[in-house]
Amino acid sequence: MPTQICSRCQTDTETVVDHKAGHELCSRCGLVLVINLFDEIPDSVEYGDETKNPVSEIENCSSFNSNDQKTAKNQSKKGFEQIKVMADGLGLTKEIQDRACDIYGEVDIMKTCRGRSISSIAAACLFIACKEIGSSRTLNEISAVADGVSKKNINRTAEAIKKQLEVESWILQPxxxxxxxxxxxxxxxxxxxxxxxxxxxxxxxxxxxxxxxxxxxxxxxxxxxxxxxxxxxxxxxxxxxxxxxxxxxxxxxxxxxxxxxxxxxxxxxxxxxxxxxx
Missing domain, CATH: 1.10.472.10 (Cyclin-like)
Structure with missing residues (x-):
């Protein structure tokens, strides 16, 4: 898939082509990067009895993707905040907290835990970070500060994360x-x-x-x-x-x-x- 620098995302992003409108779009935010990509571009496209302006459709799509991005950012922020609250409750170091946030960020990008609550993902990330850095906490301890998330839920979420990401396996306890x-x-x-x-x-x-x-x-x-x-x-x-x-x-x-x-x-x-x- 081709890539370009998106002025809105401020990064090198993959692009997609709207063959009907003849435009090239940012795959992340939907911004039009190249207009009139093809030699012949229709001014409008007919959909049954209605005629719609492709540029208008792209703008609507861009607006929709922008809203999705805002929602995703808010969810990430909430996950990071929950990790901080749990880490503080357990008296964990900033190193562990930062590592848990890194894992959460990877999970968020890869959509590793679709359908699971933010609280369970945050708790599982903190659990894994503790294991990696060597300040182990039991599921009981994590669950106690995890806003009602059960041990079973945390463990299942942690296993799902481990299968998708390169994180350390459980180590012999320090x-x-x-x-x-x-x-x-x-x-x-x-x-x-x-x-x-x-x-x-x-x-x-x-x-x-x-x-x-x-x-x-x-x-x-x-x-x-x-x-x-x-x-x-x-x-x-x-x-x-x-x-x-x-x-x-x-x-x-x-x-x-x-x-x-x-x-x-x-x-x-x-x-x-x-x-x-x-």
């Missing part, structure tokens, strides 16, 4: 995130340190489970070795936002490596081998 989750489950500093070290060791093993599942299973194992009241599996599942079945399956895969994963300074081999199945 230390700060692990500490926050463990604290919610009542783990002390020594146990939290054991979980963090176990997660690092697990990265070098052939464990074919998602990072979140691996982390959930490791937390379960460390809790079983704690000198404190045990935490129910359902509570671990709730905090980790996984199912109890997921923890059971992940434990089965990881338990064969338990003595290599759990730090020696935290528990002996005999105790590790006695960890019960969830």
């Amino acid at each position: 230390g700060e995130f692990i500490r926050r989750l463990c604290s919610k489950l009542g783990l002390k500093n020594r146990a939290i340190k054991a979980v963090q070290e176990a997660v690092e060791r697990a990265q070098h093993l052939d464990i074919r489970r998602s990072p979140k599942s691996v982390l959930a299973a490791i937390i379960y194992m460390v809790i079983q070795l704690c000198q404190q009241d045990p935490v129910p599996v359902k509570d671990i599942a709730m905090v980790m936002e996984v199912t109890e079945v997921t923890i059971k399956k992940s434990f089965k895969d990881i338990s064969v490596y338990a003595t290599r994963v759990i730090p020696e300074w935290y528990a002996g081999e005999e105790d590790i081998n006695k960890i019960p199945s969830p």
